[in-house]
Amino acid sequence: DVKVTQSSRYLVKRTGEKVFLECVQDMDHENMFWYRQDPGLGLRLIYFSYDVKMKEKGDIPEGYSVSREKKERFSLILESASTNQTSMYLCASSLSLSGVNEQFFGPGTRLTVL
């Protein structure tokens, strides 16, 4: 079974702090994704990566950056956290860029910015 893990289930940070969210997958998947989930808005794609050191902006990249130095690890960075970034963050992975692959999700990180 594919396993996607996220570094923290719950995180509380202060406005202006730099925040790192880590995601690791163990199935040698090429693609990794970061989403945020908010009530009434559903899941929205922040960034995704289809290879090491490759990244593409999703629908809502403002205020975020990402890093993928190793194939199994994809990090989401909030350079200066703000209260409107309080949300549930979900990481996912899929096998390749064929366009037909299933996405597998991690357990999520509930981030609160005070």
Added chain:
Amino acid sequence: KQEVTQIPAALSVPEGENLVLNCSFTDSAIYNLQWFRQDPGKGLTSLLLIQSSQREQTSGRLNASLDKSSGRSTLYIAASQPGDSATYLCAAGVGNEKLTFGTGTRLTIIP
């Protein structure tokens, strides 16, 4: 731009009944359609993936269908159980491995 809608937002059904969850999408040019389950405060669990060339997929008590021409997918759950209570999300594959999600249907199975 693809839009995915799930109606109703919430549904309550007595245990043992069969039920259907609905998903509609605006652009029929999809690569695939994926159904997920989400328990409160948790991540998403993949249930079924239907490729664009397929009409349905089955896993146990779950059956998902896809009608691209009408822009609809349904998730059929047979003989519902209290453990089926969760939020069910559908997502349309829109190319380059990206998914567009609906906002989900929160299902409650009443014992």
